[in-house]
Amino acid sequence: MRAEPTPPLATDTTALRPLLDTVLTALQDGARARSGPLPAGGPETVAAQVREALGDPLPPHGTTPTAALHTLVRALAAGAADPTHPLCAAHLHTPPLALAAAADLAASALNPSMDSWDQAPAASALEDLVTEALATAVYPTAPHPGALVTTGGTESNQLALLLARERHGPAGHTVQTVVGANAHHSFRRAAWLLGLPEPVTVPTPNGTLDPVALDEALTDLHGPLLVAATAGTTDTGRIDPLPEIAALCEAHHAELHVDAAYGGPVLFSDTHRPLLAGLDRARTVTLDLHKLGWQPAAAGLLAVRDTTDLAALAHTADYLNADDDTEAGLPDLLGRSLRTTRRPDILKTAVTLRALGRHGLGALVDQVCALAQHLADLVEKTPGLELYERPTLTTVLFRPTDADDTTVAAIRRTLLTEGSAVLGRAHEDGRLWLKATLLNPHATPGDLEALITLVEGGSDR
Secondary structure: OOOOOOOOOOOOOHHHHHHHHHHHHHHHHHHHHHHHOOOOHHHHHHHHHHHHHHHHOOOOOOOOHHHHHHHHHHHHOOOOOOOOOOOOOOOOOOOOHHHHHHHHHHHHHHHHOOOOHHHHHHHHHHHHHHHHHHHHHOOOOOOEEEEEEEHHHHEEEEEEHHHHHOHHHHHHHHHHHEOOOOOOOOHHHHHHHHOOOOEEEEOOOOOOOOOHHHHHHHHHOOOOOEEEEEOOOOOOOOOHHHHHHHHHHOOOEEEEEEEEOOOOHHHHHHOOOHHHOOOOHEEEEEEOOOOOOOOOOOOOEEEEHHHHHHHHHHOOHHHHOOOHHHHHHOOHHHOOOOOOOOOOOOHHHHHHHHHHHHHHHHHHHHHOOOOOOOHHHHHHHHHOOOOOOOOOEEEEEEEOOOOOHHHHHHHHHHHHHOOOOOOOEEEEEEEEEEEEEEOOOOOHHHHHHHHHHHHHHHHHO
16 A cells, blocks of 8 residues: 655645635636626536536545645636626625735635634734624614624524524513515524524515514514614615514513624725624624625624623533633633534635725725616616616516516526526516625626626617
């Protein structure tokens, strides 16, 4: 039996540097092979290409590191839905900033585990400082705000429901969540996981949570109540009327959570921040910086108005946070997450904030919001297209005039199969719409015109 060589470790910079060159070359080669925002041919074609590149998934002996890295990174890039391409605009799937991706590489190479201080001394201090600053941005007048790093909106919303349940002690398992029909699907899943009652759904006749209907629902319900409002819906980007909802919650002694996974980073924009008036009246707030923060996934946060609410997450495992270690001054990290092993995802965010500052990020928010308005203008000026509404954030819904839903769905799938454009889909007003979610600050008016042309061509097929 031949002896296999011991591969170098990630912090061996002499070994890592040429591998980075290999990765960058493979990314370029794959993008050239793809040529558009999505690989052409559909699922079967892509799967066949991946099988060919991979070969035996578990071979008895390996190839060289350079060959393996180039082959598979190239295959992944060639078969990627590329969020940096201006015509990849289906989902809240952001093109990450280069400096954030570089910081993420450093996090992977150092590989701290954020479950005990002796595994992540500097990373734990960095997380404390940056989450406190971001929590203060959400709650500027609160004396003791805080925030936890999460994997995104689903985990943050689940944590918000968990904290609400624990605040109410024995009655916590009867906490009734009240959501709008526009709410994210994660609330129902979270209630199911936590053993809470099925959320009560309030109508959203204008795409946002109706205060009159909410008032009626809260009047009829009893026991601990948690209202979950939305600041940036998945399908349209709309923002619920937060001041009115907060006032109703106060009147009915209900707690308020705001899912601002999409819209929360609008706080960085001086121009658009007023859209989030009333956000600081929520007890908990979900934010995702891998959406309008241009971070590689994952970069979620749950902000709380008062850090004492986080005490419910306290947990002891002697090998990680023994009482005598904590009493001696070693920070206790287990109460910072429901996860044990977790990456230092805060590093990329810290680097981005330091490099761009609030105004730099706010300028990017303003830029993509302006792109959405421009696309709406183009749709309104195109005789064969219909605009659903003027965008609130960066989501634009449109469709060929007089087309039926089958035709709209077919246009989207044709563009996907061709690899020419990636658009989402949304049902609103009883009809199916094409959805463009514009998160690429490098997209140009010419790119938007090209998108319109592709949709027009698709409707003629």
